Amino acid sequence: MYCNLLSTPRGLAMICAVVLGMLPSISLSAAELHVGVATTSITPDEPVALSGHMRTRIATKVSSPCTASALALETRDGDQVLDQAIMVSCDLIAIRETVLDEVRERVQKLLPDFDVNKIVLNATHTHTAPVMRQHTYALPAEGVMQPTDYVEFLADRVAEIAAKAWESRDIGSVGWGLGHAVVAQNRRVVYKNGAAKMYGNANHPDFRAIEGYEDQDVNVLCFWDKNDKLIGTTVNIACPSQEVEGRPSVDADFWHQVRLSLRAKHGEDLVVLGWTGAAGDQAPRLMYNKAAEERMRKLRGLDRLEEIARRIVNGWEEAYAGASQERHTDVPLVHQVQTVSLPERMVTEQEAERLKAAVAVSAKDPKLFRKMTWQQTVLDRYERQQSGKLTPYQMELHTIRLGDIAIATNDFELFTDFGIQMKARSPALQTFVIQLTGPGFYIPSERAQRGGGYSAIIESNLVGYKGGQVLTDLTVDALKELWTSDSK
Incomplete structure (x- = not known):
């Protein structure tokens, strides 16, 4: 019955209505903002297997530390708490199964009065961070940190900084801005016969097109303390951090260079959260103009990570120039959490x-x-x-309103088409889409699924394009709900 409903527009509307009908009514009002931030290393001090490739890689050195950075938000009307959130960005490939539960269990003990359902973890998708799933790779029994042990280590560290950020919260202000940076390119090449290939050769007689639209937005939030010191920022770009994905060492990829650059300009204590937008079909790898791009990079005297960071920081500075002119201390914060059902790809x-x-x-x-x-x-x-035992994928969806901006999360490597739909159809002035708040399966667009290739074949997809459209529609409707209030 579920699959039959999904096959018609009316069916999709019925499902959206049922899910959204379960949301509580929203009472929206401006309130005093309290902010806290914290950061820590999530890099173990022993050899560890790395995620992201089909072959086993054991890292015995660290090129740059993987970190977790936390942002705590709360609004109050006098002594009354109106809403809250703790958001933690992690230099990981994804937020694998059990990780969020492990973190929430620990935070509940550290912060017994906090609603742990309002903790959001996201991954930057570095392919040079530790493995979190046991039995995914064939690993030696000794001499390497086992995935289950790393999850324990990770959960302890993340819970500690989540609690630290929450306990450090104080009166603050927020500003938002939009910049642009050419960081990602669509990585799927389409050939004459209609077939598509990730990282395919564009210098080929049968090359016809790069498959999809590219999102070059740099969405930025900035947070100041009560003394007007910049203490934290979120940087939302539609690009996974996988420039150095094949290295055999632990590496946070380009986010490490971004943090170093921003801290050099705005203070060593600045906490930077990397938020990856819908970018299942985007990556920083050059797909054409390679020789010209490389020539310019060398003339600037930069390596690839420094070049990518330069572009992101320039986009951030554009956004910051606007955000710093409009700082808000009295803003509505509404954080909705719901579970949505998405059909698995048959x-x-x-x-x-x-x-x-x-x-x-x-x-x-x-x-x-x-x-x-x-x-x-x-x-x-x-x-x-x-055997008739296939069940819909259950995903925890967070939709947040903070003043004029909206934030929406998803578990996946979501193709850019869906992210553009969400942002275009959102009622917010600016919409931040954060992917990889869960295990990280690809969700391809309809055209990508037709073209096939890695990222759009059945092995890559637990949820197909039909489920991606359901997710998009549910997300947009949830965002609209945040702007439907007589008291705004």
């Missing part, structure tokens, strides 16, 4: 047969262990599907 019989053959080949080579487990998960899903 596995075809042809896909299942292809993957059975592929798993049989991968199982013969220990070096292909990660690839085999990736393929096997789809066969397991096919079995559930055939």
Whole structure:
């Protein structure tokens, strides 16, 4: 019945209405803003396996530390608390299963009066951060920090800074601004036959197009303390941090250079949260004009991480110039949390047969262990599907209003088309879309799913483009709800 409803516009509207009907009514009023920030390293001091590739990589050194940065927000009317949020940006590939629960459990003990459902974790998607899932890679039993041990280490550190940010909150102000930076390019190349390939060769006779639109917005929030000192900022760009993704060392990728640059200009204590926008089909890798781009970079005397950071910081400065002119101490804060159901992408019989053959080949080579487990998960899903046990994907959706701006989260590597829809249809002056607040499966656009290729094939997608549209519509409706109030 669920899948039948999804096949019609009326069905989609019915589902949206049911979910949104469960939201509490919103009482919106301006209130005194309180802000707190904190940051810490989440880099272990022992060898660790790295996420993000099909091959096993063991890091024995640190190129730049992976960090977690926390922002605590609260609005009050006198002594009455109106709403609150704690948001933590982590240099990780994703927020894997159990991580959020582990953090919330610890924060509940540290802050018994705080509603831990209003904690949001997001990943910057560096491919050189520790593995968090056990049995994903074939790892030695000794000499390497095991994924379960890293999750314990991570949860302790993140909970500590979440509590530290919350306990340090004090009267503050906020400003928002928009800049631009050419950081990401769409990474899917379309050929003459209609097939698409991630990082495909554009210098080919059959090359016809780069597949999708590119989002170059730099959405910025700035926070000042009661003495007008800039203490924190969020930087929202539609680009995963995977410039140095193949390195065998721990590395926060370009966010490390961004933090260093911003702190050099605005104070060593500045806390910087990296928020990755909808960018499942975008990346910092050059797709064309490579020689010209590299020439200019070398003439500037910068490496690639420094070049990317230069562009982001320039975009941030544009936004800051506006944000600093309009600082708000009395703003409405509304933080809504709901669980939405998204249909899983159905596995075809042809896909299942292809993957059975592929798993049989991968199982013969220990070096292909990660690839085999990736393929096997789809066969397991096919079995559930055939037995009638396939259930919708349950996602925790956070929608936040802070003054004139909106924030919306999702678990995925969401293709840019959906993020553009959310921002274009949002009632807010400015909308921040934060992906990778969960495990991080790709959700492709309809055209990408037709074109195939990594990121749009069944192995890459737990939720397909139909689920992506459901997510988009539910998110937009939830944002509109934040602007529907007689008291605004």
